[in-house]
Amino acid sequence: MRIPLWSHLTGRSRPANPFGERWQALLRTAARTPFYARHAPTLRHAARATTEEDRRRALLDLPEVELDYFYQHFRLFMPAGRAVPSHEPRSIWPGESRVAAVSPWFHPGTRARLFLHPDLTALSRFAPEVIAAPVDTLHALAARGGWPPDSPLFALVALTGIGTPLLTTNLRESLWRAFGVPIYVQFRGFQGEWLAGECEAHHGLHAHAGDAMIERRSSGELMVTSLSNPRHAVLRLASRLHAWLDMRECGCGLAATRLQDLQHLPATAGAPARTGLDSLAALAAAVGGSRSHQPAASLGAR
Numbered sequence: 316m317r318i319p320l321w322s323h324l325t326g327r328s329r330p331a332n333p334f335g336e337r338w339q340a341l342l343r344t345a346a347r348t349p350f351y352a353r354h355a356p357t358l359r360h361a362a363r364a365t366t367e368e369d370r371r372r373a374l375l376d377l378p379e380v381e382l383d384y385f386y387q388h389f390r391l392f393m394p395a396g397r398a399v400p401s402h403e404p405r406s407i408w409p410g411e412s413r414v415a416a417v418s419p420w421f422h423p424g425t426r427a428r429l430f431l432h433p434d435l436t437a438l439s440r441f442a443p444e445v446i447a448a449p450v451d452t453l454h455a456l457a458a459r460g461g462w463p464p465d466s467p468l469f470a471l472v473a474l475t476g477i478g479t480p481l482l483t484t485n486l487r488e489s490l491w492r493a494f495g496v497p498i499y500v501q502f503r504g505f506q507g508e509w510l511a512g513e514c515e516a517h518h519g520l521h522a523h524a525g526d527a528m529i530e531r532r533s534s535g536e537l538m539v540t541s542l543s544n545p546r547h548a549v550l551r552l553a554s555r556l557h558a559w560l561d562m563r564e565c566g567c568g569l570a571a572t573r574l575q576d577l578q579h580l581p582a583t584a585g586a587p588a589r590t591g592l593d594s595l596a597a598l599a600a601a602v603g604g605s606r607s608h609q610p611a612a613s614l615g616a617r
């Protein structure tokens with residue numbers, strides 16, 4: 316089995332100051348949205364922040380956005396005119412691995428192929444080295460069983476996001492039993508953009524400042540500011556996810572903050588239960604996530 320060098324995921328072509336560039340791009344995009352129109356002076360002030368600390372302080376002057384509000388009013392967060400990506404999205408897997416992505420979000424590279432349905436036969440014929448799919452889709456694949464033991468597969472990437480299934484300990488074990496390869500969780504935004512991800516130490520999700528700014532409410536709820544979503548500029552989005560922020564250096568040697576014990580917050584009394592938005596793909600479609608492929612939620616993945 317090949318051991319992936321996770322550190323490669325920091326990318327070879329990242330700009331010298333990705334945080335600064337993406338921060339500026341995000342604020343420019345936000346300024347073109349209806350929601351942030353009345354916050355234009357605050358956005359201009361925030362754009363002058365040059366250090367990470369200044370940016371974090373500037374963020375506090377902008378309103379928090381509750382998740383239900385975002386779902387109900389997502390068009391308010393879409394910029395007028397064409398969405399311009401602030402940077403090349405981070406790939407699913409570094410290097411030249413043969414990747415099967417069961418998700419409508421990613422632009423597969425030359426050695427990757429996109430599968431819109433978790434068809435085990437088609438997948439195993441492709442003989443991927445890495446399968447990347449939403450957690451519920453991986454669950455469905457594992458439940459069907461029969462993955463060929465002689466396949467070149469060496470890793471699974473479990474995609475998760477705001478409002479989507481998380482990888483539980485039990486599910487991680489069942490994926491291990493079904494595929495016999497390590498599983499790497501990637502926490503992705505509404506456009507599939509990278510927010511945080513697991514390294515080979517499998518001890519929390521590394522959140523790099525250049526990808527997303529993550530705050531934590533006193534309740535433990537994470538507020539996420541994605542720096543790389545060109546379609547919806549939303550700052551300080553209350554995620555309904557709970558985690559604690561681990562500032563200690565990881566066993567892999569990276570010092571980036573890690574999200575530990577990522578869990579859904581229990582539904583608040585009286586709040587409508589959010590059903591149907593139970594996969595990344597369904598969520599992407601619900602918030603205008605572009606390509607209208609059949610959502611994974613309808614693939615019988617539960």
Ligand SMILES: [Zn+2]
Nearest residue numbers: 514516565567
């Ligand atoms: Zn690590």
